[in-house]
Amino acid sequence: MTAAVDQIIPYTHIDQLREAKRIIEHEATALRNIAIDLDARFCAAVDRIEHCQGSVVVTGIGKAGIIGQKIASTMSSTGTRAHFVHPAEAVHGDLGSLHEDDIVLILSNSGETEEVCRLLPLLQQRGIAVIAITATCHSTLGHASEIAIPIGRLREAGLHGLPPSTSTTAMLAVGDALALVLARVRGFGSQDFAQYHPAGSLGRKLTSVTKIMRTDDSLRIAKETQSVREVFGQSWNQARRTGAVMIVDDEEKLIGIFTDSDLARLLACHQEQKLDRPIREVMTSRPTTISRTAVLGEAVDLMAERKLSELPVVDDEGFPVGMLDITDLIALMPQSLELNS
Structure with missing residues (x-):
């Protein structure tokens, strides 16, 4: 008698769409909750960055680091001087790119990432302010930050809830909100935006x-x-x-x-x-x-x-x-x- 084997149910297009919608709705729900819970700490971060005499240095490892690169790029294109520094490279010489007038924006969901935590005492020694986007203020990163914007302990999307998805979406949304609110506070208009985007279809759209x-x-x-x-x-x-x-x-x-x-x-x-x-x-x-x-x-x-x-x-x-x-x-x-x- 042939041994029974598990039959794989075909992953039809309907199943794919149903799963995709669940993932998107899961992330959308998380963003709605973050928007509701956003408080004065966000405003404090905006005020701190607005009056920063240096640059915003964004850092993070893994998927959070990739999100950080995008946030730095968005800030740079909307009137806030910003650049990304990889935390591992920072302790191998790139700390020299930081100035005491800078603010370091650190992204870490757990707030316990080894490469990120290794930076914290070095930044404190130089008196460089830290703003964090992290799950909770009660982590190593949260305690070491001048301002911590919590996104909450989020369950990642998908069947196993393992790959960073909901948490990185939340970080990106908060980072975009920081960049765009700062642009509005600074009175950054379409003419300013045009100066930073002279090429491509966007540049043509913004041509005087x-x-x-x-x-x-x-x-x-x-x-x-x-x-x-x-x-x-x-x-x-x-x-x-x-x-x-x-x-x-x-x-x-x-x-x-x-x-x-x-x-x-x-x-x-x-x-x-x-x-x-x-x-x-x-x-x-x-x-x-x-x-x-x-x-x-x-x-x-x-x-x-x-x-x-x-x-x-x-x-x-x-x-x-x-x-x-x-x-x-x-x-x-x-x-x-x-x-x-």
């Missing part, structure tokens, strides 16, 4: 509209009292002519816009008599505009939302300084920024 807009002799600007025939009878720069005329008042402030399509519409409707009337009578009054301080991403979103082909750029007082034309934007926009068709 002043670097893309048409200016000077590429613009068509007319007085509100001019007739349509006068305006379109003028000689314009044909090589880079925008498809819209910006209409200004006696103070040279923008009050309207008239496009080539508007002209074609008059002719198609047999309203040629309006060609000799002031252009203000047929222009679009109070047109959509964008500030010269805006970035390309904002302009693209606005043009997509309003279905615009041209977008006047104005200064703080309402004077026209440029024109964004859709034909110029298309070549610059990565796929993620493409206008709605």
Whole structure:
């Protein structure tokens, strides 16, 4: 008689999805609880880092170290000077990269990691402040830290609950919260962010509209009292002519816009008599505009939302300084920024 053998149940796609959802929901529940329990210690950490005269030096071992590298990168890109130091390398010379004005942000779930605990007396000797993200304040790391942000003793996700998963997700979330709250406290805006991200699709999205807009002799600007025939009878720069005329008042402030399509519409409707009337009578009054301080991403979103082909750029007082034309934007926009068709 053949010995009975355990039959392996096929791990179907339904089973995979069910397990994946359980893992994600487990981690999401942990994050919700951490958000509820977050207290004044988080604010103390923000205040301490905000007034730090040096850098935030992030450290951790294993998976926590990888999370630490990401947190350091996020801080660096949002206005907080930060870099990562591996704890094992620190005791082999990299401690020389630390200054007494720095703050060390240590990530360790247990708070008892050997490589991390070995650093603590060395940091204390040099008077370097320590902030910890750890499970509990009652660990070696928690006791040695000036500020400890507890994430709680979390059960890791998955069947065996062994690989760091929920704990590292929690550390990442708290680290992101630190970085982004610090950015808001410092008044770190989109223009600052653009300076740190000049390359790639993000860099293009954050490019100032002043670097893309048409200016000077590429613009068509007319007085509100001019007739349509006068305006379109003028000689314009044909090589880079925008498809819209910006209409200004006696103070040279923008009050309207008239496009080539508007002209074609008059002719198609047999309203040629309006060609000799002031252009203000047929222009679009109070047109959509964008500030010269805006970035390309904002302009693209606005043009997509309003279905615009041209977008006047104005200064703080309402004077026209440029024109964004859709034909110029298309070549610059990565796929993620493409206008709605």
